[in-house]
Amino acid sequence: MAQHYFTVTWDQLHRDAKALSWRLHALGPWVGVVAITRGGLIPAAIIARELECRLIETVSVVTYDDENLGQPQVVKPPAAAGDGEGWLIVDDLVDTGTTAKLVRSLLPKAHFATVYAKAAGKPLVDTFITEVSQDTWILFPWDTEPQFVAPVARQG
């Protein structure tokens, strides 16, 4: 289990994905966006909206079972992006870089962008916005919900 958690709200994710869009706009134009499902779907939707890009492809890779790293499985390969030339790959984050390495091998000429990056995966990403320490687990809004927390005086 991770030592720390970094909770990302919908607002923060939207803000960070828009910041990423500004950087990517300066590097375009792009043929289309390849979202790495599932985590890349919402960042890809925000970025595609900002870049006015209507062509969206998906590649589905399963690498984790909850917080446990496994062997990456390609559940669905990208159908229409060729060798990736002119395409933008979007994922929510890179951690170990396992998923990024596999997707890069499928689309070697594409540009790889993530919203968040940990140190081990950073060398595999072309553009990202926020670095998060390696011992931290990022909690996305779709993984969490607001709930009651006991007052400090009642905790330990």
Ligand SMILES: O=P(O)(O)OC[C@H]1O[C@H](OP(=O)(O)OP(=O)(O)O)[C@H](O)[C@@H]1O
């Ligand atoms: O750099 P890595 O160590 O490979 O980790 C990053 C990947 O792990 C998560 O996906 P996950 O396998 O949990 O699937 P999901 O996107 O469907 O939740 C995340 O969305 C990235 O795709």
Ligand SMILES: Nc1nc2[nH]cnc2c(=O)[nH]1
């Ligand atoms: N939600 C989430 N998925 C991950 N997959 C690999 N690292 C992470 C992380 O920090 N948070």
Ligand SMILES: [Mg+2]
């Ligand atoms: Mg993923």
